[in-house]
Ligand code: ADP
C-alpha cells in the first residue's frame with residue numbers, strides 16, 4: 001500500500017510555494033486579462049507567509065490534518081481577494097476525515113482532495129462551467145474517486161494532473177458566472193481562468209513531490 005507521510009505534505013507545500021514564485025507573473029497576466037491582475041501576487045503573498053512559518057507549523061502540529069489546517073488558516077489570514085478564502089478552505093478542510101493521522105493511504109489522500117474541493121464549492125458556490133477553479137478541481141476530484149489506484153498510484157496521479165490541465169483549458173471559451181470576470185460578459189471568452197490554472201499547477205507540485 002502506498003502511504004503518504006506528514007513530511008510528504010510539508011515537502012508538497014514547499015514545492016507549491018516554489019512553483020508560485022516561478023508562475024507568479026504568468027498567473028498575474030491571466031488575471032489581468034479577465035480580472036484585476038493580482039492572482040499570482042495574492043498567491044505569492046500567501047505562500048511566502050506559509051514558507052516563513054513552515055517549520056513552526058510543522059513542529060507545532062502532530063498530524064497531517066492539523067498541519068494542513070494551519071497552512072489553510074495562514075492563507076486565509078494573509079491573502080486578500082477571492083482565492084485566499086477559497087484555497088484557505090481547501091487546505092483547512094482537506095484533513096477533516098484523517099484527524100490524528102501522521103500517515104495516510106493513497107485512498108485516504110483521494111478522499112482528502114475531494115473534501116478540499118467540496119469546501120471550495122461550499123464557500124464559493126461555483127459549479128463546473130462557471131469559469132472558476134472548480135472547472136479543474138471538480139473533474140479532477142471525480143476522476144480520482146472513480147479510479148482504482150491500487151498498484152497504479154503514480155499513473156493515476158499523473159492522469160489526475162492531466163484532467164486538471166484539461167479542466168483549466170476548458171475555461172478558455174467560457175463566459176464567467178462567478179468571480180470578478182463575471183462583469184466582462186462575452187469579453188471573457190478566449191481567456192483562461194487564472195484560478196483554474198493555479199489549481200492545476202498546485203496539484204502538479206503535489207505530483208512532483210510524490211515522484212521524488
Ligand atoms: P480576486 O478575484 O478577488 O482578485 P484572485 O485574483 O486571487 O482574487 O482569484 C481569482 C480566482 O478566484 C478566479 O480566477 C477564480 O478561479 C476564483 N474564484 C473567484 N470566485 C470564485 C467562486 N465563487 N468559486 C470558486 N472560485 C472562484
Ligand code: MG
Pocket residue numbers: 031035036037038039081180
Ligand atoms: Mg484577482
Ligand code: MG
Pocket residue numbers: 036038080081082
Ligand atoms: Mg483582487
